[in-house]
Amino acid sequence: MMEQNTELISPTVIIALGCVVLFLCLQRKNLRRPPCIKGWIPWIGAGLELGKAPLEFIEKARIKYGPVFTVFAMGNRMTFVTEEEGINIFLKSKEVNFELAVQTPVYRTASIPKNIFLTLNEKLYIMMKGKMGTFNIHQFTGQLTEELHEQLENLGTQGTMELTNFVRNLLYPVTVNILFNKGLFLTHERKMKEFYQHFQAYDEGFEYGSQMPEWLLRNWSKSKRWLLALFEKSIPDIKAYRSAKDNSVTLMQAVLEILEMETNKLNPNYVLLMLWASLSNTIPVAFWTLAFVLSHPDVHKTIMEGISTVFGTASKDKIKVTEKELKKLLLIKWCILETIRLRAPGIITRKVMKPIKILNFTIPSGDLLMLSPFWLHRNPKYFPEPELFKPERWKKANLEKHAFLDCFMAFGGGKFQCPGRWFALLEIEICIILILYKYDCTLLDPLPKQSYLHLVGVPQPNDQCRIEYKQRI
Ligand code: HEM
Numbered sequence: 001m002m003e004q005n006t007e008l009i010s011p012t013v014i015i016a017l018g019c020v021v022l023f024l025c026l027q028r029k030n031l032r033r034p035p036c037i038k039g040w041i042p043w044i045g046a047g048l049e050l051g052k053a054p055l056e057f058i059e060k061a062r063i064k065y066g067p068v069f070t071v072f073a074m075g076n077r078m079t080f081v082t083e084e085e086g087i088n089i090f091l092k093s094k095e096v097n098f099e100l101a102v103q104t105p106v107y108r109t110a111s112i113p114k115n116i117f118l119t120l121n122e123k124l125y126i127m128m129k130g131k132m133g134t135f136n137i138h139q140f141t142g143q144l145t146e147e148l149h150e151q152l153e154n155l156g157t158q159g160t161m162e163l164t165n166f167v168r169n170l171l172y173p174v175t176v177n178i179l180f181n182k183g184l185f186l187t188h189e190r191k192m193k194e195f196y197q198h199f200q201a202y203d204e205g206f207e208y209g210s211q212m213p214e215w216l217l218r219n220w221s222k223s224k225r226w227l228l229a230l231f232e233k234s235i236p237d238i239k240a241y242r243s244a245k246d247n248s249v250t251l252m253q254a255v256l257e258i259l260e261m262e263t264n265k266l267n268p269n270y271v272l273l274m275l276w277a278s279l280s281n282t283i284p285v286a287f288w289t290l291a292f293v294l295s296h297p298d299v300h301k302t303i304m305e306g307i308s309t310v311f312g313t314a315s316k317d318k319i320k321v322t323e324k325e326l327k328k329l330l331l332i333k334w335c336i337l338e339t340i341r342l343r344a345p346g347i348i349t350r351k352v353m354k355p356i357k358i359l360n361f362t363i364p365s366g367d368l369l370m371l372s373p374f375w376l377h378r379n380p381k382y383f384p385e386p387e388l389f390k391p392e393r394w395k396k397a398n399l400e401k402h403a404f405l406d407c408f409m410a411f412g413g414g415k416f417q418c419p420g421r422w423f424a425l426l427e428i429e430i431c432i433i434l435i436l437y438k439y440d441c442t443l444l445d446p447l448p449k450q451s452y453l454h455l456v457g458v459p460q461p462n463d464q465c466r467i468e469y470k471q472r473i
Contacts, residue, residue, distance in 0.1 A: 045072035096350035105210035128419035181241035231268035334394035344373035344410035346455035373409035
């Protein structure tokens with residue numbers, strides 16, 4: 001009788017125990033993963049909520065779930081890190097990779113095949129870092145000043161304009177003339193207007209374009225194809241161009257030289273990618289810097305006093321700007337950096353190659369590791385009174401040694417920090433100096449609020465903001 005009972009019970013008990021063990025194992029495994037926001041629709045996950053206002057979504061998630069959390073959306077697992085331990089791993093770990101994280105967006109937005117991108121990126125990066133690094137950057141000072149003076153002539157003696165257009169009309173041609181070659185596709189006024197429209201459409205749709213197949217974005221795809229066709233025609237001009245002054249090679253020519261070793265089919269695609277990289281953040285940062293300075297009368301006044309001390313009374317004269325003068329106008333640099341702190345890109349990303357430990361969690365390989373410079377710069381632990389525009393906080397940064405403030409991450413960090421950062425800072429610095437020296441400027445609208453709509457790049461303004469300018473005598 002006893003024997004019969006044991007025979008009946010044991011298989012059931014074994015199965016039940018097995019289930020319990022399996023359940024516990026799975027639980028333990030899951031416990032070691034960060035909390036995950038996954039919504040309820042398969043594959044789409046939290047995509048719909050995230051899509052409404054992505055920048056706000058990730059901060060609300062941090063408050064609710066803590067310093068490390070995962071968002072599952074559109075088939076991707078994105079794990080956000082927000083504090084020291086996670087940030088250090090993001091920047092320093094050998095198990096996370098920049099190129100693998102961006103290869104799909106690069107393929108979608110510029111049609112550069114993943115294998116070509118992976119083969120060439122390091123070579124291109126090293127070249128750009130050298131050409132625009134701290135050692136060489138002041139070679140651009142004279143050229144930037146001349147180009148900016150030339151573009152400022154087109155403003156006339158006075159007027160009112162949308163500040164975004166004001167900045168674009170100046171910096172599109174200046175950047176293209178210097179980094180690509182002088183006069184490239186901007187000689188003809190009608191063509192120029194068409195170029196602006198298509199580039200703007202491409203830039204505005206870039207975030208969606210980096211996540212979705214092109215056939216879902218008809219207008220964006222049209223602008224992308226228009227730009228690629230234009231660049232295809234421009235390649236011979238870019239290659240043939242020689243600077244009248246020193247015969248030096250432009251940044252784009254150096255890119256094309258590296259490309260030629262591998263392939264000669266993707267030249268227009270790299271022109272598109274480089275053009276986007278060099279304009280998409282610099283233009284909004286110049287916009288926000290002017291907006292912040294002009295809406296802070298005390299800062300504006302101190303800057304004007306500095307400019308007069310260095311260059312004499314402000315007038316319409318064509319002043320020459322050199323490294324020596326820039327060193328004396330530190331407040332302008334602080335204003336630009338403080339602006340970038342407050343209007344930093346929404347996210348930067350790395351791909352996890354092998355499981356990594358952050359706090360008590362294990363982040364599985366295949367996850368995208370995400371860091372938000374925008375929110376990091378709003379953490380009072382790292383930046384006291386984070387919402388205030390306080391240029392003087394930059395007094396503490398060792399700018400002489402080219403160091404930013406700790407936890408300032410607007411240009412990314414680690415091995416693949418933005419190679420164009422010194423160029424962008426110099427371009428905006430000279431731009432602000434020349435505008436304020438030559439024109440009496442006023443904002444006709446209050447400082448606009450920023451949009452929370454995108455994660456890629458610097459936030460755009462939500463409202464209109466007009467500038468009134470009058471040439472000085
Ligand atoms: C204020 C303006 C700018 C901001 C805020 C900015 C920001 C960034 C950020 C956040 C990254 C990603 C870095 C990372 O993941 O660690 C990046 C990469 C990059 N930036 Fe910039 N950038 C600016 C201006 C420029 C300019 C003017 C150029 C070119 C002339 C440029 C060229 C690039 C390139 C080529 C990369 C990719 C580097 C690579 O492939 O490894 N950027 N930038």
